[in-house]
Amino acid sequence: MKVIKTCAEMSALCQAAERPLGLVPTMGALHEGHLSLTRQARADNAALAASIFVNPTQFGPHEDFGSYPRRLERDLELLAAQGTDVVFAPPPEEIYPAGFDTWIEPGAVAEGMEGAARPGHFRGVATVVAKLFGITRPNRAYFGQKDGQQVAVIRKITTDLNLAVNIITMPTIREPDGLAQSSRNANLTPEQRTAAPVVYRALRAAESLWHTGERDAGRLQAAARAVLQSEPLVESVDYVSVVDADTMAAVDAVSNQPAMVAIAARVGSVRLIDNVVLV
């Protein structure tokens, strides 16, 4: 497995790689959620590239860029064990050299939920993903449903900008108690870790109500909020949203189109996001 730090070397290597080439972009501190993507990408493609880059431009000024977990050595061992051919782990100045001044600004798909709670977040995500696509030119790129709005944004920019990459979405990998795996879970205290599955329980409450025939978004949201409020360690709730699963537009009622119920909530100081798709 090659570990590459520069864009030029990564481009050259990927150009010479066997095809199809699969790409799994990550911010590292890998867990089973990431590995489910690399496993699928390994199975689907002749060559497998992964990236590890904690992208500064998708973090707000008061967010956790500094405390985001970084575990490069361990990540490289995990990726090697998965049969990864090449890992791109550039320093920030390689991706954003002095004078860098071009941004991708996604539209309505990026306005609500994470986009509203984290101004500029999806601009950073869209820009770095477009750069990674440009550097590696993969045939397929793999993303997790865990970050449901992120996948919708990436699908949209890929279509709108003709990026010629096949976007593959993989299901959310959870702990046995339902908590979605996330690198940020490492920052939960043991007490907060015990409380954290409340986010998925809240989503399940909305989903169960939907299964009984309820279609009103307000009532589905209320069911989820009630569960979140039952947990004292939930410090704040950024949103409980019911949106169209493709466009991310808020819906008043769930129709025949798949809808997504999404939550962002803070347990202690750790911000957790999760979603379920109603299908």
Ligand code: AMP
């Ligand atoms: P991150 O390192 O958080 O940027 O995540 C890299 C990729 O892994 C993204 O496409 C995420 O959606 C995906 N991912 C993160 N957590 C999970 C999970 N629990 N299940 C499935 N995919 C995940």
